[in-house]
Structure formats: structure tokens, C-alpha cells
Amino acid sequence: MVHNSLPLQWRKYPERYYLRGNYCENCKTSFFPQRQICPNCRRKGKLVEKETPYTGKIVSWTEVSVAPFGFENETPYFLAIIELENKVKILSQIVDSKKEKIKTGAKVKKLFRKISDIDPEGAIAYGYKFKVVD
Amino acid sequence: MAGIVGYGVQVPLRRITVEEIARVWKKDGKKISAGIGVKEKAVAAFDEDACTLSVEAARKALETAKIPGQKLGAIFVGSESHPYAVKPTAAIVGDAIQASPELMAADLQFACKAGTAGVQICLGLVKSGMIEYGLAIGTDTAQGRPNDALEFTAGSGAGALIIGGKENEVIAEIQDTYSFTTDTPDFWRRQHAEFPQHAGRFTGEPAYFKHITGAVKGLLAKIKMSPNDFDYAVFHQPNGKFPKQIAKSFGIEEKKIIQGLITPMIGNTYSGSSMIGLCSVLDIAKPGEKILVASYGSGAGSDAFSITVTKNIENKRAKVPVLEMIKEKEYADYAEYAKHRKKIKGL
Numbered sequence: 001m002v003h004n005s006l007p008l009q010w011r012k013y014p015e016r017y018y019l020r021g022n023y024c025e026n027c028k029t030s031f032f033p034q035r036q037i038c039p040n041c042r043r044k045g046k047l048v049e050k051e052t053p054y055t056g057k058i059v060s061w062t063e064v065s066v067a068p069f070g071f072e073n074e075t076p077y078f079l080a081i082i083e084l085e086n087k088v089k090i091l092s093q094i095v096d097s098k099k100e101k102i103k104t105g106a107k108v109k110k111l112f113r114k115i116s117d118i119d120p121e122g123a124i125a126y127g128y129k130f131k132v133v134d
Numbered sequence: 135m136a137g138i139v140g141y142g143v144q145v146p147l148r149r150i151t152v153e154e155i156a157r158v159w160k161k162d163g164k165k166i167s168a169g170i171g172v173k174e175k176a177v178a179a180f181d182e183d184a185c186t187l188s189v190e191a192a193r194k195a196l197e198t199a200k201i202p203g204q205k206l207g208a209i210f211v212g213s214e215s216h217p218y219a220v221k222p223t224a225a226i227v228g229d230a231i232q233a234s235p236e237l238m239a240a241d242l243q244f245a246c247k248a249g250t251a252g253v254q255i256c257l258g259l260v261k262s263g264m265i266e267y268g269l270a271i272g273t274d275t276a277q278g279r280p281n282d283a284l285e286f287t288a289g290s291g292a293g294a295l296i297i298g299g300k301e302n303e304v305i306a307e308i309q310d311t312y313s314f315t316t317d318t319p320d321f322w323r324r325q326h327a328e329f330p331q332h333a334g335r336f337t338g339e340p341a342y343f344k345h346i347t348g349a350v351k352g353l354l355a356k357i358k359m360s361p362n363d364f365d366y367a368v369f370h371q372p373n374g375k376f377p378k379q380i381a382k383s384f385g386i387e388e389k390k391i392i393q394g395l396i397t398p399m400i401g402n403t404y405s406g407s408s409m410i411g412l413c414s415v416l417d418i419a420k421p422g423e424k425i426l427v428a429s430y431g432s433g434a435g436s437d438a439f440s441i442t443v444t445k446n447i448e449n450k451r452a453k454v455p456v457l458e459m460i461k462e463k464e465y466a467d468y469a470e471y472a473k474h475r476k477k478i479k480g481l
Contacts, residue, residue: 114182
């Protein structure tokens with residue numbers, strides 16, 4: 001996704017820069033990325049934009065040895081499904097953390113990092129990664 | 135009244151020791167390390183740059199200031215390693231901390247003193263009533279040519295200061311500032327050049343020492359104070375040796391500069407250098423204490439500040455002090471350092 005068109009990247013800045021998701025005021029559920037309609041309440045749902053918390057815990061993780069295009073030089077790296085404090089689950093890279101600390105239940109916090117910078121003359125894609133905090 | 139209402143520092147996790155760099159170039163690491171007064175330097179990871187360091191430092195500054203990003207009226211990012219030649223880092227930082235769109239923003243460049251230049255601009259804007267709060271950041275992922283003297287010290291880090299004017303919010307009042315600038319070719323990097331050039335020993339006496347001396351003397355004459363009226367002093371720290379020498383020349387005791395002397399542990403963070411030093415002093419300074427700050431930027435100039443800590447500091451200190459934060463580290467060998475800093479061809 002990060003190597004896609006500039007307008008697509010630009011539209012995702014609120015999501016990638018400060019985890020802007022949305023929240024249904026009817027069923028009190030948070031979503032990330034944003035939903036167009038609330039899957040629980042359908043037409044009765046009332047979605048408003050809302051930032052998700054920057055901290056959470058690892059639900060599941062994996063070590064990537066064979067990376068997709070653009071990430072080849074980063075291997076081995078860690079990917080994790082993280083449950084944020086508002087129960088929203090997101091997928092993110094885990095960086096700046098020792099392997100033995102990356103485990104289910106480990107507390108993590110959001111960082112602002114470069115996601116892709118493979119074209120020296122292209123635009124840099126910034127976004128979120130997470131690190132384990134003690 | 136106007137001054138600092140919040141502060142934040144970001145230093146990358148990785149370090150490389152001076153001895154490890156010296157090992158690769160078959161030099162005497164122990165001797166070099168002792169000579170320049172630097173043990174190791176912070177290394178930005180492949181996915182970090184002056185912008186990502188700025189965002190993290192800015193977020194911490196907003197946290198200590200206890201204000202949301204939307205309240206910022208201006209952001210100035212000073213660096214000599216802006217990720218883009220054309221496209222402002224300040225606009226990216228502004229978006230990432232949700233300060234956009236009602237925001238004055240610009241990137242600054244003045245070698246190692248672009249961060250303090252931003253502080254001066256914010257101070258002027260706050261005092262004139264044009265903005266309520268301004269954010270000034272000094273940030274760098276400094277470039278050092280392999281096997282050059284600068285490679286031992288060129289580090290990475292960012293310091294962010296939020297300037298405001300409310301008496302119940304200011305944690306450190308900036309009484310006055312004074313700048314000293316001349317055209318001195320001691321260090322430069324030409325357009326499209328990957329690494330900077332420097333004029334060796336010429337970077338000392340006619341550059342660093344002359345300009346800081348000029349700025350500090352000018353400031354002290356203006357505010358009728360003497361060097362010994364200050365409890366702490368922070369000078370730009372290209373290495374661990376120069377700040378001690380300049381302090382000695384003013385008759386300032388070494389114990390007054392130690393708290394703000396961070397370069398021995400993380401290297402020279404260029405635009406971040408004196409800002410990070412000041413943040414470390416704010417971590418422990420007591421109300422009423424006075425801090426003298428003088429940055430230095432090659433090319434050349436120095437900005438001097440007279441700062442007095444207020445009682446508001448007691449409930450607005452950083453969650454993690456600078457000296458504590460930099461203890462979290464991971465050592466990289468030269469090969470790993472070359473990979474992260476993209477010194478290997480093809481990366």
C-alpha cells in the first residue's frame with residue numbers, strides 16, 4: 001500500500017500520522033481504520049471521527065524473514081497484531097525492541113517512523129510503528 | 135513574560151562507540167575518545183530521520199506543556215539534515231502532532247544553531263502577541279564522511295521547546311537573547327553534496343570560540359550580568375572538550391555545565407545539541423535558578439539566552455529525564471551503523 005499513488009497516501013495521513021479512526025456513539029465501539037458505516041448498528045449507527053490511544057498490548061506476533069517489495073533490506077523484522085486501549089486491533093511493525101521482549105501481552109507504544117523511502121527522488125511515506133515498553 | 139512552557143527530547147536507541155569507528159580505520163580509539171571527550175554517539179535507524187525525531191520530541195514537549203497541538207500558532211524546525219531539499223519538515227511535524235492547518239511553519243538552516251534561531255523567532259511572535267504558543271525544534275541526523283574526524287561525533291537527536299507567554303504556564307522565562315553573526319567558512323555542505331566539509335582547526339578559535347564569546351559577552355553587557363550569576367551554563371557541544379574550554383574562559387566552574395553536557399554520551403546532535411543540553415538542565419533546575427545558553431552554528435553565529443526557572447517547573451517536568459532516557463540503548467557495530475545510515479552503496 002505504501003508504494004501506491006500519492007493521493008491515496010495523502011488521504012491516509014490522519015490514520016498513519018495520529019491513528020485517527022472512528023467511534024460509533026450508538027454502540028460505543030471504536031474502529032480503526034475508519035468504517036463508512038457501523039457494522040453493529042448499520043443505519044442506526046452514529047459514527048464520529050476519533051483518535052485511538054497510542055498504547056496497547058501485543059495479541060499476536062511474527063518474525064518476517066522474506067519481505068514483500070520495498071522491505072527486503074529490513075528483514076528479519078517483526079509484525080504484530082496489537083490491541084489498543086480502546087480494544088481496537090491493528091497490525092504494525094515492531095521496532096526498537098529486543099526479540100525476547102516481543103511476546104503476547106507485552107505493552108507497546110506508538111512511534112512516528114518512515115514506512116517507505118525506497119525512491120531517492122520520491123516522496124517519503126511516514127506512519128506508525130510500535131515499540132515494546134517495559 | 136515569555137519563555138519555555140514545555141520541552142521534549144528524542145534520541146535514537148542505537149549507539150556506536152568511538153572505539154568501534156576507530157577500529158575500522160585502524161586508529162587509536164582510546165586516544166581519540168579521550169581527546170574529543172566523546173565515548174559514543176547516537177545513530178538514527180534506517181527508518182528515522184530529522185523529521186521523525188522532531189515529531190517524537192514535539193509530542194513530549196506538548197505533554198510537558200499540557201497543551202494540545204492545535205494551540206500551536208507556529209512551528210520552526212531547525213536542521214541541516216532536513217529529509218527534503220524542498221518540502222518543509224515543519225509541515226509534516228505540524229500534521230503529525232495535529233497542529234495543522236491554522237499554523238505558521240517553516241524550516242530553518244544555520245548549521246548547528248538553527249534550533250535556537252527558531253526559539254528566537256517564537257519568542258518574538260509570542261511577545262508581539264501574534265501567536266499564543268510557538269514550537270521550536272532543533273533536530274539532526276548528522277552526516278559524517280567515513281574516516282573523517284567528524285565521523286566520531288556526528289550523532290542524531292532532537293530537542294523541542296514550546297514558547298508561550300502566560301505567567302502561570304512559563305517554566306523558564308527567557309529574559310533576553312543576543313546573537314553574534316559573521317561570514318566564517320569553517321564548515322559547510324554544498325547543494326547535492328552528501329557530506330559536509332570543514333576547515334579542521336579553523337573550526338575552533340575563529341569560529342566556535344569567537345562567536346560564542348561574542349554572543350555571551352554581548353548578552354551579559356546588555357542585561358548587566360556576569361557569568362557567575364548563572365547556576366547552569368549550556369554551550370553548543372560539537373565534542374566534549376570545547377564546552378569545557380569555553381566555560382573555563384568565562385570563569386564558569388565545570389560543575390555548572392555537566393548537567394547539560396550530553397555530547398559525550400550521544401555525540402554532537404548538531405541543531406539538537408544545545409537544545410537537548412538545556413532540556414537536561416530543565417530536568418533538575420529549581421525555581422529561581424538561572425541558566426546561560428549559547429548555541430553555535432558554523433558559517434557562523436551564536437545565539438545566547440539568559441533564562442530563569444520559575445516555580446511552574448515543579449509540576450511540568452519531563453516524564454523521563456534526558457539522562458535517564460539515553461540510558462536505554464543498543465550498541466551497533468560499524469557494519470550495522472553503515473547499513474542504518476545508508477553508507478553502503480545500493481541502499
